[in-house]
């Protein structure tokens with residue numbers, strides 16, 4: 001049964017010109033791109049997106065980074081999309097990411113790690129709704 005997940009190509013990857021290469025990896029892995037857009041978000045919009053991390057020591061730095069330049073939010077679909085995207089992304093810290101993963105290839109640091117992917121069904125639902133309206137997903 002097909003499942004949807006949410007992803008972001010983060011500002012570091014966009015700045016370095018990796019957007020198309022990352023999208024190619026995603027499509028090659030069998031994901032269908034349901035929706036995509038380019039936008040820049042404010043610090044407070046980044047704080048709203050990452051509110052679950054608000055008590056973490058990296059929250060201020062992370063939300064400054066995420067509002068530092070254009071990003072590409074994405075809605076992706078395939079069987080087992082949530083878990084499969086997490087696997088394709090690799091570990092949060094690229095130093096620990098497996099060979100062949102997007103973070104191994106494109107991430108620069110534990111913070112500037114190229115890509116976001118939802119970690120569960122409820123977060124995927126919240127995150128898709130944070131960036132896309134229903135009519136963009138039909």
Ligand code: UDP
Nearest residue numbers: 058062091092110111112113115116117119
């Ligand atoms: N992050 C960070 N420092 C850390 C852990 C995480 O800057 O020590 C950032 C990083 O950009 C990461 C995001 O916060 O992708 C969300 O953290 P999470 O633990 O949810 O990692 P993910 O699910 O993205 O692998």
